[in-house]
Amino acid sequence: DAGVIQSPRHEVTEMGQEVTLRCKPISGHNSLFWYRQTMMRGLELLIYFNNNVPIDDSGMPEDRFSAKMPNASFSTLKIQPSEPRDSAVYFCASSFRGGQNTGELFFGEGSRLTVL
């Protein structure tokens, strides 16, 4: 079984550039999450979708951040314009919510972003 697939694994960019991170959830999962991990703040939930619909985006730090899920097998997290303080590892995770099976997240390998 393929797990959650994220790309790119590493990205180095300059301040002001647009960054797009991509995620393919596990097939059959109906919830998708974007987390950001930094030394200072740990793991922060940015946004999550259920059945491709954004449910809670209260963790999105600013208008520079946006996320989309055009279909059940693909999501993007975009930062425009990027700033050095956005440097972090961004994790995508998916889960299946239904009946008694709820809550367990499966994480991707993460996208390490460095903004110079």
Next chain:
Amino acid sequence: AQSVSQHNHHVILSEAASLELGCNYSYGGTVNLFWYVQYPGQHLQLLLKYFSGDPLVKGIKGFEAEFIKSKFSFNLRKPSVQWSDTAEYFCAVNAGNTDKLIFGTGTRLQVFP
């Protein structure tokens, strides 16, 4: 709002020592509780989870956790740690009727041979 507290930020042990990592959460209703592990340079993986039933939950690699509802706690234990347990450990909680999983700040465990 839900929150998760992990009071031990950094734990250093020798192999064969016993481990207990604390986790407390704040939420008055039904919760699902998790421990995830992140080995150096890797993504998070599930160690164990509690949804309902027996409050003593056994996970992979000899880990277990006990849900004590009256204390809002879900501490992680292992009777004898190994060098390969060196990792960061995250406690997480979500309310029973949502998907939103809130993580603690993590505990970094270092095990020396």
